[in-house]
Amino acid sequence: MAEQKILKLLTETNKPYNVQGVADEFGKTKIYAPLQEGLGELSSEEKAQKLQQIKELQERCKEEEEAVSALKREVSEMNSTLTVEELHTQIAALTKESAALEEKLVALRGGAVLVSAEDVARVERQYGRMLEGWGKHRRIFMSIWNQVSENLEGKQAALFEEIGIDSDASVGCELSTYQQMLPKKMRR
Numbered sequence: 001m002a003e004q005k006i007l008k009l010l011t012e013t014n015k016p017y018n019v020q021g022v023a024d025e026f027g028k029t030k031i032y033a034p035l036q037e038g039l040g041e042l043s044s045e046e047k048a049q050k051l052q053q054i055k056e057l058q059e060r061c062k063e064e065e066e067a068v069s070a071l072k073r074e075v076s077e078m079n080s081t082l083t084v085e086e087l088h089t090q091i092a093a094l095t096k097e098s099a100a101l102e103e104k105l106v107a108l109r110g111g112a113v114l115v116s117a118e119d120v121a122r123v124e125r126q127y128g129r130m131l132e133g134w135g136k137h138r139r140i141f142m143s144i145w146n147q148v149s150e151n152l153e154g155k156q157a158a159l160f161e162e163i164g165i166d167s168d169a170s171v172g173c174e175l176s177t178y179q180q181m182l183p184k185k186m187r188r
Contacts, residue, residue: 124182124183124186125186127181127182128182128186131175131178131179131182134175134178135175138168138175157169157170
């Protein structure tokens, strides 16, 4: 049964197949080639006709590939487009968000106070206390560090990195920058 299929393939295509070609077609590992005796040679007209037929089939194959590519692009475009239900959902969400923002804008235009003066003062005081704590702990640490590291060799930044201490400079912030954010009346 398999021999007949392979023989049919070989006679129809009239070309030899290696092991891989036959294995790809039928999963076999033997090489088969049709007997060439008894087969006449094609005339030049038949050869030209076969070559023309091959050329036409190749052109048709190319056209089909282009059509498939166009269909794939169309499918991709359709997949990236929202469905009607998704559009309605998105419109509803954006309408709701727009209404909330419009309401907030009307309140702001009307002169509404969103944060009371008491809240602002409380936050400023708390911010000031946090900065004082930062500065105090920094001074205490540096005082102790200077005494401990008096006889250590090497740069302070390298030593901090080696033992895992984060300094203001190593994390990219400075106390003075944050002190500038305090109201002038609270600065020292």
